Amino acid sequence: MTMRFSTPLIALCAALLLAPAAQAERLKDLASIGGVRQNQLSGYGIVVGLDGTGDQTTQTPFTVQSIVAMLQQKGVNLPAGTSLQLKNVAAVMVTASLPAFAQPGQTIDITVSSIGNAKSLRGGTLVMTPLQGADNQVYAMAQGNVLVGGVGASAGGSQVQVNHLSVGKISGGATVERAVPNSLGAGNQIKLELNTTDFLTASRVVEAVNNHFGPGIATALDGRVIRVMTPSSSDQRVAFLGILEGLDVSPAVSAAKVIMNARTGSVVMNQAVTLEQCAISHGNLSVTISSEPQVSQPNALSKGKTVVSQSAQVEVKKDLGKVVLVKGGANLAEVVKAMNAIGASPQDLLAILQALKAAGSLHAELEII
Known part of the structure; x- marks a missing residue:
């Protein structure tokens, strides 16, 4: 039996075979195995032993409720109407990632984060906290001394703080109690x-x-x-x-894409971005307004009053516009060179790239984040 292929199909196959390939990568860097994944765990706990930097219990009543419930579990019953003023306790959320194939008895790292108004978790100890998964089942138990990477000090109304004091970590702070079926x-x-x-x-x-x-x-x-x-x-x-x-x-070449951050003005382009032949014009218009106080002092014995007035100066400056011709098929280096030649700032570049896309000269997908 003779098989006939159409000319467009042959051209398509040839294009796929001749498509440029990126540098070879390991398969484990390109793909993951279905079912082999981490699972997120979280739990509510209490950190004790703080040096007066815990929650202000008048503003965080849940901290007091947690302490009362914990003491009742330990067999300590407080008289009715007891008002606790705690300074060495903080309510926290404990989070962790349960690795794939983790078995009971293994330890995992945990992160402890304050959810109240504690000033610092430095020097505190996390009381035994169950960590639950999305199915509300307990998969690990956490406990240990919290390690905070920051430091702070205050005196006489002055305060100095280095790094973050309300978040800490415990290496191997949780023990796996249940394995995830796989x-x-x-x-x-x-x-x-x-x-x-x-x-x-x-x-x-x-x-x-x-x-x-x-x-x-x-x-x-x-x-x-x-x-x-x-x-x-x-x-x-x-x-x-x-x-x-x-x-x-060898993965396929990535699609041409331009990522623009409208808040920071950051623009990132990959190497597949190209331009058709086009002309780009750019010019800056700046307005500067300055104000200087002027004091009018009356003569002696004139019974006049001193008058302070503002002298405003407005200056409008317009830079000469530049027109740059970009040849067709320009690569990333030529695009960046053309933008630098016209003195475009990152914010200007956002508008220029959008205009190029609208004109059909930019061969890339615009993504604004």
Whole structure:
């Protein structure tokens, strides 16, 4: 049987084969394995032992309620109507990330953050705090001495502070109590999930995997997910995945994109940004208003009054506009050079790039953050 291909299809295949490839990267840097992920944990706790820098209990009643509930659990019942004035206690939120495949008994780092008006957590001790996941199940228990990287001092109304005092860390401060179920390798297959959806990169990953392990091992489901067949035994599967993550793959060239931050004026362009032939004109108009006080002093015995008036000066300055011709197909270096030649500031560059995009001269996607 003879198969015939249309000319457009042949041209498309040739374009894909001749598309410029970026520098080869490890597969583990381009994709992740489905189901292998971290899980966020959080919990509400109490830090004690502070040196008078805790919450002001009159403004944070939840701190007092937490202390009363904790004392009741310890068998200490306070008389009714007791008013606690605590200075060495602070209510905090404890957060952590539970790594993939973490087992009971392992320790993880935690971050302790004040949620009241405590001045500092320095020197405090976190009381045993359960850490829960999104399903409200307890996966770890946290406790330990809080390490704060900042320092502060105050005296006579003056205050000096270095870094942040209301957030601290405890290395290995939580012990895992429950493992997260994982179905890695179920059905003798896994799914590779690309960090960025790209059909050409997905096809290159499939080609690299099949060339190394044999045909039919990898199959692209779409532009992001790739199904890979794995060995049935767990030890062989682990070795297989180790080799798989180390394969070198050349990702497709990133799409031309310009990222603009309207608040800070930052503009970032990748190397795929190009310009068609165009002319760019730029000129600055600045208005300066200054005011100087003038004092009018009357003569002696004239019974006059001293009068203070303001003398305002307004100056309008207009820089000469410049017109720069940019040749078609200009790369990133030529674009930056042209912008510098007309003296464009970052804020001016935002308006210029938007105008170039509207005129059809800028071959890139504009993204404003």
